[in-house]
Amino acid sequence: QSALTQPASVSGSPGQSITISCTGTSSDVGGYNYVSWYQQHPGRAPKLMIYDVINRPSGVSNRFSGSKSGNRASLTISGLQAEDEADYYCSSYTGNSIVLFGGGTRLTVL
């Protein structure tokens, strides 16, 4: 199975909003409400930011939000801050107890 498709990079200025897309198929993203998003700073372990498409774990800023339409999921970060600069990965359940990650997106805060 191929990785979910994410843009390689996105950028934005402090205070702006950005959106990272995650495109799959009807067999993964479009077929289940099990999309999650992870933030990874260099040299650190990934951190869960969004689960089940729209839910934020306790402690994650409400500047982070998730959505889904058809086979495409999105992560939106509003009010960009320097600390948001990191790699972001989406993942989706694909059925048969299998999960797939996206290729990752590097966010640069200008």
Next chain:
Amino acid sequence: QVQLVQSGSELKKPGASVKVSCRASGYTFTRDAMNWVRQAPGQGLEWMGWINTNTGNPTYAQGFTGRFVFSVDTSVSTAYLQISSLKAEDTAVYYCARDLGIGWYLDFWGRGTLVTVSS
């Protein structure tokens, strides 16, 4: 609080085997599943599979069958990843990560174990 403590970095020769451990604390180990994720140098995350910590039943992603084995020792709340017949392309950071079994997401991660395969 939930903690996943992984074993230290390993340097192995091609053809050798390695066993990475992930010791859990702060929750009931057998309640939640344990996943394994690989990240090669400069690359993205690859989901390797997961193990039911209660039954010991593993599920492997495509590309991680044969040489990769997940196991658990519930007496010490520890999950293991064993890789045999190591190749240079197995060089990566390997993460263990918990999933609660109520959705397909990983809420706590270990810090990762770097496995380097080099002659």
